[in-house]
Amino acid sequence: MEAFQLYAMTAIDILGLEKTYSVGFWRKTPRCALKPLHLRVEEGEIFGFLGPNGAGKTTTLKMLMGLVYPTAGSARILGMEINDPRMKAQIGFLPEQPYFYDYLTAGELLNYYGQLSGVPPKERSRKVREVLDRVGLPDVMQVQLRKFSKGMLQRVGIAQAILHDPRIVFLDEPMSGLDPMGRREVRDLMEQLKHEGKTVFFSTHILSDAEALCDRVAIIHLGELRSVGAVADLTSSVEGKIELVWHGNKIPSSMKALGADCHVTGDTVRAVLLEGNQDAALEALRREQLRIISLIPVRTSLEEYFVRKLQPSKAVAGVTK
Amino acid sequence: MSGRIAYIASNTFREAVRDRVLYNLIAFALLMSGAAVLVGQISIGIERLVVINLGLTAVSLFGIVIAIFIGIGLVSKEIDKRTLYTVLSRPVQRWEFIVGKFFGLAGTLVVNALFMALGVFVALLYVSHHFQATDGWVLIAVYFIILQFLIITSLALLFSTFSSPLLSAVFAFSLFVIGTFAEDLRGFAGLTKGIVRWLATGAAYLVPNFSALNVISSVAHEQPVAGQLILSNTAYALVYASMALCGAVLIFERRNLK
Numbered sequence: 001m002e003a004f005q006l007y008a009m010t011a012i013d014i015l016g017l018e019k020t021y022s023v024g025f026w027r028k029t030p031r032c033a034l035k036p037l038h039l040r041v042e043e044g045e046i047f048g049f050l051g052p053n054g055a056g057k058t059t060t061l062k063m064l065m066g067l068v069y070p071t072a073g074s075a076r077i078l079g080m081e082i083n084d085p086r087m088k089a090q091i092g093f094l095p096e097q098p099y100f101y102d103y104l105t106a107g108e109l110l111n112y113y114g115q116l117s118g119v120p121p122k123e124r125s126r127k128v129r130e131v132l133d134r135v136g137l138p139d140v141m142q143v144q145l146r147k148f149s150k151g152m153l154q155r156v157g158i159a160q161a162i163l164h165d166p167r168i169v170f171l172d173e174p175m176s177g178l179d180p181m182g183r184r185e186v187r188d189l190m191e192q193l194k195h196e197g198k199t200v201f202f203s204t205h206i207l208s209d210a211e212a213l214c215d216r217v218a219i220i221h222l223g224e225l226r227s228v229g230a231v232a233d234l235t236s237s238v239e240g241k242i243e244l245v246w247h248g249n250k251i252p253s254s255m256k257a258l259g260a261d262c263h264v265t266g267d268t269v270r271a272v273l274l275e276g277n278q279d280a281a282l283e284a285l286r287r288e289q290l291r292i293i294s295l296i297p298v299r300t301s302l303e304e305y306f307v308r309k310l311q312p313s314k315a316v317a318g319v320t321k
Numbered sequence: 322m323s324g325r326i327a328y329i330a331s332n333t334f335r336e337a338v339r340d341r342v343l344y345n346l347i348a349f350a351l352l353m354s355g356a357a358v359l360v361g362q363i364s365i366g367i368e369r370l371v372v373i374n375l376g377l378t379a380v381s382l383f384g385i386v387i388a389i390f391i392g393i394g395l396v397s398k399e400i401d402k403r404t405l406y407t408v409l410s411r412p413v414q415r416w417e418f419i420v421g422k423f424f425g426l427a428g429t430l431v432v433n434a435l436f437m438a439l440g441v442f443v444a445l446l447y448v449s450h451h452f453q454a455t456d457g458w459v460l461i462a463v464y465f466i467i468l469q470f471l472i473i474t475s476l477a478l479l480f481s482t483f484s485s486p487l488l489s490a491v492f493a494f495s496l497f498v499i500g501t502f503a504e505d506l507r508g509f510a511g512l513t514k515g516i517v518r519w520l521a522t523g524a525a526y527l528v529p530n531f532s533a534l535n536v537i538s539s540v541a542h543e544q545p546v547a548g549q550l551i552l553s554n555t556a557y558a559l560v561y562a563s564m565a566l567c568g569a570v571l572i573f574e575r576r577n578l579k
Contacts, residue, residue: 021579065410067578085412093410099402101332103339115328116411160407170410 011168011199012041012064016073019059019223033059034223036073041201041216043167046194048214048231049203050306056223057203058096061172065093078167089118092161096172096203098153102146106132106156109145110163117164131159136185150177158186162193169193171202175209187213211235211302219309226309234305240275241298244282247291254284272298325413326421333425334432337391342429345383349437352379357444368448373459373541376441381466381537383437384430385497388470391429392477393489395422396569400578409578416570423478423566430470438463455543461551462540468558472529473497475565482573500531529561 016036023031034056041047051057062068064075066083080087100109110128119127132138135155140148145156154177161169174190175183190200190213204210210217211231219227227234249264251271256262258281260273273281275297285292300308337343353376360371396419399405408418441459446452476496480489499506503525510521534554536546 021577062406062578065406067406067409069575069577085414088410088412091410093407095403095406095410097403098407099404100407101336101404103336104332108335112328112332113407113411116325116408116413118412157407 009043010040010076010079011043011045012039012047012075012077012201014039014060014064014073014075017060017063017070017075018072019056019063019068020071032223034063035225037220037225039218039225039228041199043199044194044197045215046190046200046213047202048210048217049201049220050205050207050210050217051203051220052205052310054222055220057220058172059223060220061093061095061170061203064170089164090167092164092166092169094157094161094169094171094174097176098157100145100153100156100160102144105140105142105144106137106148106159107141109156110160113160114163119164127163127165131163134162134189135159136182151179151182154178155182158189166198168199168201171200173204174202175204175206183209207301207303207306217302219306221310227305231302235299235302241272242275242278242295243298244271244273244278244285244295245269245293246271246285247293250288250290252284252288252290255281258284268293323417325417326424329408329413329418329421330424330428333395333422334428337387337426337429342387342391343433343436345387346433346436346440349379349383350440353440353444354447357447360448369445370541372444372448373441373462374537376437376444377459377462377466377537377540380434380437380441380463381469381535384434384466384470385473387433388426388430388473389477389490389493389497391426392474393481393486393493395426395478396481396573397484397486397489405578415574419478419482419566419570419573423474423562426474426478427471430474431467434463434467434470455540455545458536458540458543458546461546462536464551465534465536465554468554469531469534471558471562472500472531472534472565475562475569476529479565479569479572482569482576496528497531500529501535502532503528503530504532530557534558 014037016038017034018032018036019034020030020032023029037056037060049057049060059068063070064077064082066088075082077087078090101112104112107125107128110131111124114124114127129138129141132141135158137152137155137159140152145153148156154174158171158174161171171190174186178186187209190202193200214231216228216230217234218225244260246269247267249267249269251262251264251269255271255273258273258277260271260277260281262269262271271281278295282292282295353372356375357372360368360375364371396405399408405418409415438459441463442452442456445456445459473493473496477489477493480492484492506521506525506528510518510525513521533550536550539546
């Protein structure tokens with residue numbers, strides 16, 4: 001009971017999970033795919049696992065799904081070991097670029113997955129219909145998957161991941177292969193899942209998706225965790241700078257004296273300057289009777305933060321031992 | 322059998338049917354009808370012997386070819402196409418997946434063999450216009466052929482867990498050919514001495530003894546099959562297939578699905 005309470009709020013607890021493959025003809029050369037990873041994801045979060053291609057995101061997900069065995073470390077999901085079938089009944093997983101039994105229809109495939117997940121027979125056909133509706137494929141129940149486009153397969157993949165009403169949904173590159181409308185729909189779906197109290201753990205290298213959706217993100221590169229935190233914290237104001245925008249194309253001479261970095265675009269001027277010079281800059285604009293459009297603190301984008309987190313690692317000799 | 326094993330077996334059976342595996346029955350039907358008509362014209366008094374020999378040999382070969390060509394891809398294809406990921410991330414144990422796949426293909430082969438056996442009986446009826454009591458032995462021969470399928474399916478599945486489809490096919494075919502001559506191999510071992518005898522005897526007992534499971538010629542000559550042989554062959558096939566399946570499970574349990 002105590003152990004249950006300890007983990008009740010922790011959806012995923014990764015404790016030093018590590019993976020090294022043996023490569024080469026004699027398999028004597030170790031290649032580290034994931035350095036010891038410590039990570040905790042709370043229930044109800046949308047958690048983004050970010051990193052460039054080959055960073056170790058899929059390896060981590062495969063270890064959590066029990067598809068690849070860790071070299072060291074362990075992980076617990078909903079307080080249970082990763083090979084515990086009771087835990088697997090409570091999670092859903094969308095692999096990267098999913099491929100399904102293409103001789104089946106969408107209805108047959110989802111029914112099969114429902115059987116394997118222990119969905120009761122009486123509820124199965126209703127759940128299959130509901131989940132196909134939910135991912136925007138209401139009319140494909142009887143269509144064989146070999147006739148599906150890549151985007152439709154991705155939607156079926158999401159459908160099979162949420163079919164059995166799991167508490168945690170793991171999605172590996174869920175936006176892959178989707179058009180802008182599809183991406184929007186998947187984003188909406190992920191937000192709905194969050195509102196239903198589910199935990200969403202998804203990997204991506206599309207940072208705008210992560211920025212729009214995630215409560216927290218982790219950045220991984222070359223198998224090493226570089227950063228974890230709330231998106232708002234990671235993208236907080238940088239060096240106390242503000243951005244001031246006004247109408248017109250005139251730049252008061254005093255602005256340059258204040259150290260403002262000014263750019264004219266059409267009939268607006270954008271200036272970036274230190275927060276401490278804000279009042280003096282506003283006074284200068286008022287003196288010149290220029291109409292102020294906006295004044296906002298400069299925040300770094302998640303993309304800028306991400307790039308900054310990856311750059312130092314390029315000097316490192318890499319993870320290949 | 323747990324529910325999940327039954328679901329996996331049923332899906333494997335459905336895959337084989339949708340991949341038009343049972344189309345081989347058409348080729349078999351053509352072969353049997355052609356043979357029956359031809360035999361009726363050119364042979365006198367041995368029509369039944371020829372039809373039983375030809376029919377049961379075809380049942381065996383068609384099934385073995387299907388067992389090997391589907392069996393070698395049962396696991397490796399699922400890994401290559403990554404269809405396995407969405408199965409094993411559910412409450413499905415790896416051993417359940419292997420056992421389910423085995424029963425699915427074995428079920429396909431049994432259905433296939435039963436349809437072909439029906440074809441043999443139809444051809445027999447065509448050439449001799451009536452059934453006789455000894456025709457019942459044909460069913461024993463078909464049963465032994467099905468036992469062969471269980472062994473070869475388990476071996477193909479075993480190879481599929483660690484090897485490429487091409488190598489698995491080579492291994493499985495080689496074992497089938499060597500196993501067909503297992504009695505000869507045992508005879509050869511008896512003629513040798515020293516370490517060669519030791520190795521030959523070991524190899525003779527390691528390869529599946531398909532020759533003991535082949536009673537086609539006896540049945541065609543209307544010789545009865547001993548009840549003792551039925552029991553020992555059943556036990557042998559079940560033990561051999563179970564051991565091969567255990568090997569497949571042991572390997573697959575340790576495998577990283579990269």
